[in-house]
Amino acid sequence: xxxxxKNKNAQVESRRxxxxxxxxxxxxxxxxxxxxxxxxNMTARGMLTLEIEGEDLLMHCNxxxxxxxxxxxxxxxxxxxxxxxxxxxxxxxxVHWLEKPSKKWADVKKFKYGFPASGFAKxxxxxxKLNGDMNMTDARCLFWxxxxxxxxxxxxxxVSPGPIMHESVGRLANGSPDTRHRPLFRQxxxxxxxxYYCKHVSARQLHTWFTFAGASIGVGDWRPERGGDFGRYQIxxxxxxxxxxxxxEEEEKKNAKTDAA
Numbered sequence: 001x002x003x004x005x006k007n008k009n010a011q012v013e014s015r016r017x018x019x020x021x022x023x024x025x026x027x028x029x030x031x032x033x034x035x036x037x038x039x040x041n042m043t044a045r046g047m048l049t050l051e052i053e054g055e056d057l058l059m060h061c062n063x064x065x066x067x068x069x070x071x072x073x074x075x076x077x078x079x080x081x082x083x084x085x086x087x088x089x090x091x092x093x094x095v096h097w098l099e100k101p102s103k104k105w106a107d108v109k110k111f112k113y114g115f116p117a118s119g120f121a122k123x124x125x126x127x128x129k130l131n132g133d134m135n136m137t138d139a140r141c142l143f144w145x146x147x148x149x150x151x152x153x154x155x156x157x158x159v160s161p162g163p164i165m166h167e168s169v170g171r172l173a174n175g176s177p178d179t180r181h182r183p184l185f186r187q188x189x190x191x192x193x194x195x196y197y198c199k200h201v202s203a204r205q206l207h208t209w210f211t212f213a214g215a216s217i218g219v220g221d222w223r224p225e226r227g228g229d230f231g232r233y234q235i236x237x238x239x240x241x242x243x244x245x246x247x248x249e250e251e252e253k254k255n256a257k258t259d260a261a
Contacts, residue, residue, distance in 0.1 A: 046198035046242035048206050051191050052214065056232040058158070058185040059166065060094050060115070061221035087181050091165060095183045096158075098151050109162035113185070114155025115219065117145040120192055123213035124206065126225070131212060133205060143196035143206060160188040182221065184230075203240035211235055 088105045095101070098114035121144055128139035147154035163183035194206055214233040222228030 042197075042199055044198055044243045044245070046196050046203060046240060048194040048196060048203050048238065048240045049191065050194065050207075050210055050235050051237040052189060052210075052233045053236050054185070054188040054231075054233050055214075056218070057230045058115070058160075058188050058219070059221040059230050060096050060163070060183045060185075090181050091183055095163065096153065096155055098148060098155055098157050105165075108183075112150075113158040113160060113163070114148065114151050114153070115158050115190065117147040117154055117156050117192075119219045120156070120190075120210070120213070121145045121194075123217040123219060123225075124209040126217055127209040127212040128205075130216075131208065133209075139201075139209075142201045143194055146193040146195060156190050156192060158185065158188050158190050160185045190233075198242045203238075203242070207235070207238055 218231030
């Protein structure tokens with residue numbers, strides 16, 4: 001008796017919650033009914049494929065690693081190893097690896113490289129605002145750049161013969177000079193796959209944003225957005241694939257007639 005009463009109470013509670021669906025609830029909620037409430041055109045996605053080539057050098061940088069390195073040099077590190085990193089460790093930790101990382105700088109050209117997909121997307125979002133199309137909050141909700149499925153750090157593949165060592169002198173927080181070594185790519189290219197909601201933003205708009213981002217914002221460390229000269233790129237080929245909205249509307253009308261019958 002107790003089990004039957006408990007089961008009956010559960011059914012009553014389930015019906016009460018379903019009744020909150022309002023006029024769409026008729027005692028039976030099916031996936032077909034729910035699908036009819038969603039406009040497929042509003043969530044339709046397109047794919048824009050952009051092949052890009054670097055116009056300037058691309059510098060990789062691992063900010064978290066550099067911060068830890070600087071703290072060790074200043075004696076502020078809380079890690080077990082107080083000794084600053086070696087030049088080789090500094091270089092290897094700064095590279096964005098597509099798959100497994102190299103353990104020796106001498107073997108670095110035998111591995112595959114990447115760059116965070118979000119870095120390219122952020123540049124295009126910034127370009128959307130500078131171009132006067134929309135604010136950055138709205139722009140970043142309408143598209144994203146797919147990462148290479150082989151990457152565990154959500155990177156796109158960077159095709160390059162390999163990086164060289166770049167040496168520069170920076171300043172620590174206490175003002176003392178610090179020699180820094182970072183990987184620098186002379187020749188590089190990439191293929192970006194941009195997924196977007198094609199009812200809210202067009203492929204032409206996205207092409208404009210990425211073109212502007214490549215010329216004026218850039219990617220990587222010391223890019224134009226940060227007062228540098230590295231990380232510029234240009235689009236050499238673009239192709240967009242979008243749903244056939246006319247066909248979708250015809251199928252929707254056909255399904256409506258079938259349901260009415």
